[in-house]
Amino acid sequence: MIMNTDILIVGSGVAGLYCALNLPENKNVVIVTKSEASKSDSFLAQGGICVLRDENDYESFYDDTMKAGHYENNPHSVDIMIRMSQEIIGDLVSYGVRFEKNGNEFTYTREGAHSRPRILFHEDETGKEITSHLLSVAKERRNIQLIENFTMVDLICHENRCEGIVGHDKDGNYKSIYADYTVLATGGIGGLFEHSTNYRHLTGDALALALKYGIELRHIDYIQIHPTTLYTKKNGREFLISESVRGEGAVLLNAKGERFVNELMPRDVVANAIFEEMKKEGSECVWLSMASIPEKEIRTHFPNIYNHCLEEGYDVTKEPIPVVPSQHYFMGGIDVDHSSKTSMDRLYAVGETACNGVHGRNRLASNSLLESLVFAKRAAENIIEIYDKSERKSYVEIDAEDYNGYQEKYRQWVLEAIEKEKRSHE
């Protein structure tokens, strides 16, 4: 089967949805997504989204981002992200997104490696608040068609020009979707790892296709481990204990009940300290105590964490909880410029699957929703600025047999490429 559209977006997290919403209504936009639209990491974001509070905060926001990234960040990307942050928050509020307020003023929280509070939040479900609003606005737009449970398995390429994708629905029916411009917004790679906070279906499919077609990648071994996920022996996605819990005063303890690290250091530093402590003690986890946070604050600011821990048998207002580091975020990805263009013509990449260098070697907490939104908007603006109808002379036949066993093959390609990149740094 064949389908045609003007712009095709692969992925319905914040990056894909916001890119679609920034395209004019006279363009037909198709969004395909591998699972249900509500199953993206964007829905899981707990802590919040950074914003430049005022001009006096610029230098410190910039320095915090660079320092957390070990100064391997792209300075121009960081500047763009910070400078556009207030505009993005204004857009979100206009879509109905609610951030915590005290009277008419926003309330700001803080996470590790931030030198001052500059994070907007909605309880501990900021991602759900933002993404559900973007999704409902996108569903109302007549020019946007959302196709759920459709998995991209290939790009349609001709002489380094992207003409669309090949994919299949959940019954294995294959379809080609042709487009003038294609945007990859397929999120992270947590599904490739045994322990991750990400949805299991996020397996870096766009990276596998980038490897197949020689599309440039950057820093694909820069993978963030989150220091605190709830320790459990159950299988599946690990439950995150947001860094803002530590930002509000929670402390890490070893088996003897002693603190062993400054909890507000960057994520990689804290995760390494936990691994060291676990090794020293021969334990499978360390402990996080919220004793210093007032019970009312826990229940109002962190209701999701409070309830989830209760379901797992821990009352965080009364006892420390066991935590362990897990794979969490992908700083590297498909190499893009400041307009989110990849090295292939008519192909863009946005959100966690892309790498514009904002995060350097380690992402500063709550910068990723912001980065995804900023550079998704820039992709949409660039597509419109240069829009040129694609002249398509032929359509390629799909042979479904070509894709037998693609999942395992793609997984191997991506993991091997990450290992190779790691070795090149040794």
Ligand SMILES: Cc1cc2nc3c(=O)[nH]c(=O)nc-3n(C[C@H](O)[C@H](O)[C@H](O)COP(=O)(O)OP(=O)(O)OC[C@H]3O[C@@H](n4cnc5c(N)ncnc54)[C@H](O)[C@@H]3O)c2cc1C
């Ligand atoms: C538990 C958790 C907490 C977090 N907390 C925060 C936070 O507080 N602040 C912050 O800034 N960031 C946070 N993050 C990170 C942030 O949520 C993500 O980086 C961001 O949402 C990524 O958005 P995205 O649109 O790029 O990808 P996602 O939201 O992951 O969306 C990816 C989309 O691509 C689709 N897809 C994937 N492969 C295919 C394919 N082959 N074919 C079709 N569709 C495909 C998926 O179905 C999905 O719709 C958190 C992440 C997690 C996991």
